Amino acid sequence: MVLADLGQKITSALRSLSNAIVINENVLNSMLKEVCTALLEADVNIKLVKRLRENVKSAIVLEEIPPGLNKKKMIQCAVFNELVQLVDPGVNAWNPTKRKNNVIMCVGLQGSGKTTTCSKMAYFYQRKGWKTCLICADTYRAGAFDQLKQNATKARIPFYGSYTEVDPVVIAREGVERFKSENFEIIIVDTSGRHKQEESLFEEMLQVSNAVQPDNIVYVMDASIGQACESQAKAFKDKVDVASVIVTKLDGHAKGGGALSAVAATKSPIIFIGTGEHIDDFELFKSQAFVKRLLGMGDIEGLIDKCKELKLDDKEELVNNMIHGQFTMRDIYGVFEQNVKKMGTSGHVLQMIPGFGNSDLSKENVQETRWTKKCITIMDSMNDQELDDKDCSKLFNKQPNRIQRVARGAGVATSDVQVLLSWFSQMGKNIEGMKRLFMSKNKNLNANQVARMMRPRFLHQVGGMGGLQSMMRGNGKDMMVFNM
Ligand code: GDP
Ligand code: MG
Numbered sequence: 331m332v333l334a335d336l337g338q339k340i341t342s343a344l345r346s347l348s349n350a351i352v353i354n355e356n357v358l359n360s361m362l363k364e365v366c367t368a369l370l371e372a373d374v375n376i377k378l379v380k381r382l383r384e385n386v387k388s389a390i391v392l393e394e395i396p397p398g399l400n401k402k403k404m405i406q407c408a409v410f411n412e413l414v415q416l417v418d419p420g421v422n423a424w425n426p427t428k429r430k431n432n433v434i435m436c437v438g439l440q441g442s443g444k445t446t447t448c449s450k451m452a453y454f455y456q457r458k459g460w461k462t463c464l465i466c467a468d469t470y471r472a473g474a475f476d477q478l479k480q481n482a483t484k485a486r487i488p489f490y491g492s493y494t495e496v497d498p499v500v501i502a503r504e505g506v507e508r509f510k511s512e513n514f515e516i517i518i519v520d521t522s523g524r525h526k527q528e529e530s531l532f533e534e535m536l537q538v539s540n541a542v543q544p545d546n547i548v549y550v551m552d553a554s555i556g557q558a559c560e561s562q563a564k565a566f567k568d569k570v571d572v573a574s575v576i577v578t579k580l581d582g583h584a585k586g587g588g589a590l591s592a593v594a595a596t597k598s599p600i601i602f603i604g605t606g607e608h609i610d611d612f613e614l615f616k617s618q619a620f621v622k623r624l625l626g627m628g629d630i631e632g633l634i635d636k637c638k639e640l641k642l643d644d645k646e647e648l649v650n651n652m653i654h655g656q657f658t659m660r661d662i663y664g665v666f667e668q669n670v671k672k673m674g675t676s677g678h679v680l681q682m683i684p685g686f687g688n689s690d691l692s693k694e695n696v697q698e699t700r701w702t703k704k705c706i707t708i709m710d711s712m713n714d715q716e717l718d719d720k721d722c723s724k725l726f727n728k729q730p731n732r733i734q735r736v737a738r739g740a741g742v743a744t745s746d747v748q749v750l751l752s753w754f755s756q757m758g759k760n761i762e763g764m765k766r767l768f769m770s771k772n773k774n775l776n777a778n779q780v781a782r783m784m785r786p787r788f789l790h791q792v793g794g795m796g797g798l799q800s801m802m803r804g805n806g807k808d809m810m811v812f813n814m
Contacts, residue, residue: 332586333372333580333586333587333624335372336368336369336371336372336586336587336624337623337624337625337626338626339364339365339367339368339371340364340365340368340369340409340413340624340625341625341626342364343361343364343365343368344361344365344406344409344625346360346361346364347361347402347405347406348402350402353392353401353402353405354392355392358387358390358392358405361405362383362386362387362409365382365409366379366382366383369382369416369587372586372587372588373556373557373587373588373589374416374587374588374591375557375560375588375591375592375595378416378591378595382409382412382413382415382416385408385412385415386405386408386409386412389408389411390404390405390408410621410622410625413621413624413625414617414618414621416590416591416594417590417591417594417600417617417620417621418594418617418618419593419594419595419596419597419598419599419600420597421597421598421599422599423574423599423600423601424545424546424573424574424599424601426455426460426515426516426545426546428460428515429515430515431509431510431513431514431515431517432515432516432517432545432546433506433517433519433542433543433544433545433546434451434516434517434518434519434544434545434546434547434548435518435519435521435538435539435542435544435546435547435548436448436451436518436519436520436521436547436548436549436550436576437521437523437535437547437548437549437550437566437570437572438523438549438550438551438552438566439523439524439525439526439527439531439552439562440471440522440523440524440525441523441525441552442523442550442551442552442578443550443552443578443579443604444468444520444521444523444550445466445468445474445477445478445481445520446481446578446604446607447548447550447576447578447602447604447612448464448478448518448519448520449464449478449481449482449485449487449609450602450604450609450610450611450612451518451548451576451602451612452464452482452485452487452516452518453485453487453609453610453612454602454612455515455516456485456486456487456516460515460516461513461514461515461516462487462488462514462515462516462517462518463487463488463489463490463509463514463516463517463518464478464481464482464487464488464489464490464518464520465489465490465491465501465502465505465506465509465517465518465519465520466478466479466489466490466491466501466520467491467498467499467501467502467505467519467520467521467522467538468498468520468521468522468523469492469495469496469497469498469501469522470498470522470523470524470534471522471523474520474522475491475492475493478491478520479491481609484609485609488509488514490504490505490508490509491505498521498522498534498537498538499534499537499538499541502519502521502538502541502542503541503542505517505519506519506541506542519538519542519544521534521535521538522534527562527565527566532569532570535569535570536569536570539570539571546573546574547570547571547572547573547574548572548573548574548575548576548601549563549566549567549572549574549575549576549598550575550576550578551563551575551576551577551578551589551593552578552579553577553578553579553580553586553589553590554579554589555589556588556589556592557588557592558592559577559588559589559592559593560592560593560595560596563575563592563593563596563598564596567596567598572598573599574598574599574600574601575593575598575599575600575601576600576601576602576603576604577589577590577593577600577603577604577615578603578604579604580603580604580605581604581605581606581611590620594617600615601614601615602614602615603615658717658718658719658720658722659709659712659716659717659718659719659722659754660717660718662705662709662754662757663706663709663717666702666705666706666709667706704742704746705750707740707741707742708736708737708740708742708746708747708750709750710739710740711735711736711737711738711739711740712736716732716736722751722754723751723752723754723755723758726747726751733747733748733751
């Protein structure tokens, strides 16, 4: 049973309480039975399910609940707490330290998602401002270095590896030494796997671990193997000092519930979960927030985290700069960077809001993100003068060899640079128009009149007439940034 179904079944069982006229032993039992069946179908270990049932029953002694207290709420809370216990190993997770070299080594079976996860984790930390790099110490699988290199290059993360060296221990040691000397804060070492737990795999893992002395050994676990997760996680823990676990492939896969509870049962803190093949499909794991989301209670904490990460709070400042200050390519750069982050994750942000789980919006974002990312690459090849010139398009028109230089640097066609420049110049005009609008003394303009003064594309960008109306009620600042 997929995770979303599990959540729905439990929620519906909990809701059945609200429909009951009196809460008695029978009602409690039948609700618990529904919850437990759903958990078993999701492949949660029968012992854990039994424990959950017993714990709820001993927490809720109906005849002892004083009158006036809400029995339904108390039962729902008890079930919620037990579900959290199921995925919470009760052990504090490892955290990296700023301005220090933090060496993270990922281990696991072949195909569990190590290389993907290393890249995702590197991208995660890099976005948070850590100086991050990747090392490929997998010489077992052909093409392993190319895979990591490709991921790292795409995400602009420095990497280390070798096509000729056959000893993973040598590569790992050299890579870590080099990145340490360059003061990298997060040094992630990807290792090789085998199809099953073999001595040779454990031996190699130990040697690499001894060579690089990792601060955190992360065991990467494929959720699709369900209950087998527990014995596998234990086997790895017995061999090396596994400090944390990342569970991958939790995107709608069958045995999610089983995997999470099985891993937690080994007392290994799950630090992240992988929810797709894309580098952005990666989330910090927090037991409470996870269960809340599973039950459709809305992952309020997760939502707050995401919003902080996207720096949505900064939007006012950005808009202010645009309206009151000079408008330069560098401003656009900032907006685009935020948009890429926003668009890359907005599907996930929406999923956290009850009722928006299956929105199509995230798909549309993909294409837009691609264009925006290309623009960022182009702007990366511009120099300070170009980024800060308030008449950037003019500067390029006067000296067309700049266009060629930037295109070459970014690895794009000159026409791509031209598209960005003309878009920028159009945006500048729009913003001039907006400035006048905002500063206009005539407060009696209605939305229709303003719309006539605007260029059609810009009207579209502010969210059409509806967006314009709400903008005129004073909410427009948001519209501008979010619809560019
Ligand atoms: P490794 O052998 O452990 O390094 O595994 P890889 O990183 O090469 O991943 C194996 C396959 O699993 C690849 O096709 C990945 O795209 C895929 N994969 C990894 N993580 C996830 C995930 O969270 N969700 C999904 N759907 N696929 C994943
Ligand atoms: Mg790999």
